[in-house]
Amino acid sequence: MTAGSIFSRILGAIYIIPWRLMFGILLYYQANALYVQGYNVYSFFLIISIAGIPSAIAKQVAHYNALNEYNVGVTLYKKGMLLAAVTGIICALILYFGAPLLMLTNNNDANIIPVMHSLAWAVLIIPIMSVTRGYFQGYQDMAPSAISQFTEQLARVAYMLLMTYLIMRVFHGSWVSAVSQSTFAAFIGAVFGIAILGVYYFKRRDYYRELRENSNNDVHVNSSRLYREILQQAVPFIILGAGITIFQLIDQLTFFKLMDFFRGYSNFVLNELYTIFAGNANKLIMITISLSSALAVTVVPLLSEAHTHHDTNSVRKEITNGMLMFEFVMLPASLGMAAVAGPIYRVFYGNDNNAFSANILSFSSIIAISFGIFTVASAIMQGIGQNKRAVKYFIIGTIVKILTQAPLIYFFGTFGPLISSGLGFMVANYLIFRSLNHQYHLNLALAAKKTNRILLYSILTYLAALIMVWIENRLIGRFVNVYNSKISLIITIVAALVGGFVYIYCTLKTRLADQILGSKVAKLRTFLKIK
Structure with missing residues (x-):
């Protein structure tokens, strides 16, 4: 599951290179903003x-399977499918017919309607696919x-690149049509994802079938109880899962x-700025x-089990x-990306020697730490059954985001939304960990000691x-233009290898990796001949 998620993310970033080239420098920022x-x-x-x-289905199916009540799990899946189909249809209709209204709240850009x-077609079928994944x-x-997730992303990227090439390069059509087909690719990807699951x-x-035939069949759950169980598990996931969105x-x-209002920029410039930080x-x-x-969230099942057995x-x-x-991976990755922000930005987004773009990426890399902490912290709260409390803390963080948005944009311009997001998530994270520490008396001294070492090594990186x-x-730079995308790729790879090493x-030398990841990393130390 981790590998599927990571490869899908990487593929979802790499596609931007050929996609950008098809639009050209003049249209790319407008297309990407849309x-x-x-x-x-x-x-x-x-x-x-x-x-x-899907998460609720997975949790409840696992619960009934553990009781050898596989037939209840199948019934639960069918009810979940029906519920997902209904919500998918409702949301798809709202998205399709409400597009003009959404346009009014979205910069009054009519181009967003066909998008x-x-x-809307993807919203129609993806819920069904997601519930099926939860059943597995x-x-x-x-x-x-994992495989359907990667296949879905692969099909989506292939379709969007093919259609963009045909519209922009072969038929010389509208860039809005190319963007619309690029977003329609989500539906194409979902079709392939469902096919893989089938x-x-x-x-x-x-x-x-054999598992169902050998079920105990001692538990009989009516439909209303099944729907109640699904919704009780599902509703907090909506808010917490949509946190970053x-x-x-x-x-x-x-x-x-x-x-x-504050700067008086043209819509063209605003689209470019928005694309740089939000896209x-x-x-x-x-x-x-x-x-x-x-x-990091691989510990959640163990956490949930320990909570169930009241093992404090x-x-x-x-x-x-x-x-x-989380810290062991996120801190060096974020600081490392901040260090190579200039060349890696040019690798993905073209020969841009504008320091502003690199500074936005570098700053975003640091702010992303607070995003990631919230992702893990909210998962931990769900693992110990404290969904409502996590939602409350997120709402407080969202209020902080809303209240600080305008003044921070006034003072810091394009950096303002990033700062306000960081503040909002930091407040939510502080409240979550204060609550966890109050309940479980975390060993903060030991955690701080390891965190400081991770931070030190990340700064060295x-x-x-x-x-x-x-x-x-x-x-x-003495021989070639370092702002060239290909040269920037070489610079990025070498710098990343040195920093990573x-x-x-x-x-490995200080045995910190062993303490966090386990004794198996000793094999890597032996391979690298580190004593």
Whole structure:
């Protein structure tokens, strides 16, 4: 599941290189601004339509399977499918017919209407696919979900690149049509994702049938109770799962109006600025967030089990382990990306020697740490059954985001939304961990000691990568243009390898990696001949 998520994120970032080239430098920022605005609204409606039902299905199916009540799990899946189909239809209709209204709250850009229409088709069927993934996960069968997720992304990227090429390069059509087809690719990807799940189900249907035939059949749950169980589990997932998306929607609804009011920029310039921080930088930082949070939330099942058995010591241990695992990956990844922000931005988004774009990405990389902490912290709260409390803390963080948005945009311009998002998530994170510490008396001294070492080695990684970028710019710059995308790729790879080696060496040499990831990393130390 972690691998599927990471590869999907990477693929979701790499596609931007050929996609950008097809639009050209003049149209790319306008096209990407429209794409991002449409996708933010779509993501919000998708989260509502899915409503956390897959996670609820997975949890409840696993619960009944553990009781050898496989028939109840099947009934639960069917009810979940019906619920997902209904919510998908409702949200798709709202997205399709409400597109003109959404346009009025979204910078009054009529171009967004066909984009919303194309995305409505994906909202129609993705909830069904997601529930099916949850059903497989309830059997602890992660391969179908992971492979369908990657296949979905692969099909989506292939379709959007093909259609963009045909519209822009072959038929010389409208860039708005190209963006609309690029967003319609979400529907195409979902069709392929469902097909993969269908193949897996037919391969394993005899196994599932045998489990159902040998069920105890002692538990009989009526429909109303099943729906209640699903919704009780699902509703908090809507708010917490949409946390980052909600903050992005606040930016989308306020950035254009506030920047126009405070700075008086043209719509063309505002689209470019919005694309830089909400589109370009966001795609890259989400890779580090998904990587680090996916690794950290693997402790949640263990945490949930310990909570069920009222094992306070184990709960305390797993909370600490989860956060340290997150920090172990997120801190060096964020600081490393900040160090190579200039060249890596040019790799993905073209020959841009504007320091502003690199500074936005560098700053976003640091702010992303607070995003990732919230992802892990909210998962921990759900693991110990404190969904309502987590939602309350997130709402407080959202209020902070809304109250600080205007003044921070006034003083810091395009950096303002990033700062307000960071403040909002930091407040929510502080409240969550204050609550966890109050309940479980976390060993903060031990956690702080390891965190400080991770931070120290991450800063060394940052300095090593930054120095390598500087050296390469000076050496290579004597012969070629360092702002070229291909040259920037070489600079990025070398700097990342040097910085990465510094971090790996420090954590292996001091045995910090062993303490956080386990004794198996000793094999890597032996391979690298580090004593």
